[in-house]
Amino acid sequence: MIDTPQLRLRRCRPADADAVFAYRSRADVAAHLSAGAWTREHTVRELAAYESAPFDGPGDELVLLAETRDDASVVGEVGLVWLAEPDGVAEIGYVFNPEFGGRGFATEAVSAVIRWALDERDFSRVTAVTDAANTASRALCDRVGMSLVTTSRSTDGRGVVECTYAIGGLAPA
Numbered sequence: 001m002i003d004t005p006q007l008r009l010r011r012c013r014p015a016d017a018d019a020v021f022a023y024r025s026r027a028d029v030a031a032h033l034s035a036g037a038w039t040r041e042h043t044v045r046e047l048a049a050y051e052s053a054p055f056d057g058p059g060d061e062l063v064l065l066a067e068t069r070d071d072a073s074v075v076g077e078v079g080l081v082w083l084a085e086p087d088g089v090a091e092i093g094y095v096f097n098p099e100f101g102g103r104g105f106a107t108e109a110v111s112a113v114i115r116w117a118l119d120e121r122d123f124s125r126v127t128a129v130t131d132a133a134n135t136a137s138r139a140l141c142d143r144v145g146m147s148l149v150t151t152s153r154s155t156d157g158r159g160v161v162e163c164t165y166a167i168g169g170l171a172p173a
């Protein structure tokens with residue numbers, strides 16, 4: 001769906017379950033995710049839902065796996081949620097396998113999806129919400145040109161401080 005110099009960002013397939021489970025089940029990855037660690041069964045269900053999920057209007061979510069162009073290794077995922085309010089805004093999320101860290105994959109993939117959302121899908125703004133303690137995620141937001149907008153307590157029961165970043169035009173009032 002989206003090609004970059006090192007990666008191909010594409011829809012999920014059932015055959016991706018082992019690769020996704022490899023990082024989604026890790027405690028160090030799950031520590032910063034509201035969904036926590038995934039079981040293999042949960043991974044299979046989520047990938048099946050993501051495989052053909054629509055991305056046509058508010059409330060829809062598109063999840064793309066990032067695979068290397070040279071050997072098709074799945075290194076992570078980037079999701080985009082079409083927010084209902086405010087209109088024209090999408091929220092990006094990402095999860096990458098630490099085993100593939102330090103190669104620029106996350107920066108390349110997140111940058112490409114942001115460009116696609118703003119340029120091809122005509123979103124006016126893309127936001128990201130990350131755990132304030134997740135310094136790698138915060139650094140990624142900075143690297144892709146997002147600006148810190150707010151910090152607040154999470155509302156998902158974890159009680160962590162979250163940082164909201166944004167890129168693009170101002171959100172409509």
